[in-house]
Amino acid sequence: MIKVTIWNEYEHERKIPAIYEVYPEGIHGALKNGFKTESDLIVRCATLDEPEQGLPEEILADTDVLIWWSHARQEDVTDETVERVIRHIHSGMGFIALHSAHYSKIFRRLMGTPCTLSWRHGDSEKLFCANPAHPIAQGVPACIDIPEEELYGEPFSIPNPDDVVFLGWFAGGAVFRSGCTFTRGYGKIFYFQPGHEEAPVYEHPDIRRILINAVRWAAPTTRLPAPPDNVAL
Numbered sequence: 001m002i003k004v005t006i007w008n009e010y011e012h013e014r015k016i017p018a019i020y021e022v023y024p025e026g027i028h029g030a031l032k033n034g035f036k037t038e039s040d041l042i043v044r045c046a047t048l049d050e051p052e053q054g055l056p057e058e059i060l061a062d063t064d065v066l067i068w069w070s071h072a073r074q075e076d077v078t079d080e081t082v083e084r085v086i087r088h089i090h091s092g093m094g095f096i097a098l099h100s101a102h103y104s105k106i107f108r109r110l111m112g113t114p115c116t117l118s119w120r121h122g123d124s125e126k127l128f129c130a131n132p133a134h135p136i137a138q139g140v141p142a143c144i145d146i147p148e149e150e151l152y153g154e155p156f157s158i159p160n161p162d163d164v165v166f167l168g169w170f171a172g173g174a175v176f177r178s179g180c181t182f183t184r185g186y187g188k189i190f191y192f193q194p195g196h197e198e199a200p201v202y203e204h205p206d207i208r209r210i211l212i213n214a215v216r217w218a219a220p221t222t223r224l225p226a227p228p229d230n231v232a233l
Helices: 017-022 025-032 057-061 079-090 099-103 105-111 205-218
Strands: 003-006 041-047 065-071 094-098 118-129 142-151 162-168 175-184 188-191
Touching: 003 025, 003 057, 003 205, 025 041, 025 065, 057 079, 065 079, 065 099, 065 205, 079 105, 079 188, 094 099, 094 105, 094 205, 099 105, 099 188, 105 175, 118 175, 142 162, 142 175, 142 205, 188 205
Parallel strands: 003 041, 003 065, 065 094, 094 188
Antiparallel strands: 118 142, 118 162, 162 175, 175 188
């Protein structure tokens, strides 16, 4: 069994009625629903305003893959939470950063770069499979149409990925490395761009298939005990 924790700051859905209408159970709830049919996955959710920001040591130690969605409250994630998560990634926990989590403290720390990009509201996207042999791309069509999505465009200031699995083309004229993999320590990392909060992207069956594949790919083959929190990383 693969133990998955979906972390969401859970801000927009509680405070903006139009986004609540899209995700009445929260983005984390929609993501969890996408895994319901998978008998090898055990899925829990955590949110920012829970004790220890939803990610105490015992939860991380019991998580094989952590999925992360954040946007409006990136800076509210404490350094202590970042340190805990990074320790577990280095020790083998998988990490999937979604959409605006490119600018999360954790992802920027893992990349060691600013992780900036160009963006614009109100666009549509064609998501092309650039590496169909990759495990994350199994069972995924060559091109996925996403009728409503926020434009993300190059340059995307990240280090060279291990693999670029998906490329995005936007009607507004931008292209983007929309699905990239990395390795840090023993941990596998997947950044996946689709998922703007104003559109039901996480209800799309092909997007759900990608995320299921990504969880199985990122699940650890080697998991070491995370070092104590007083060990410098």
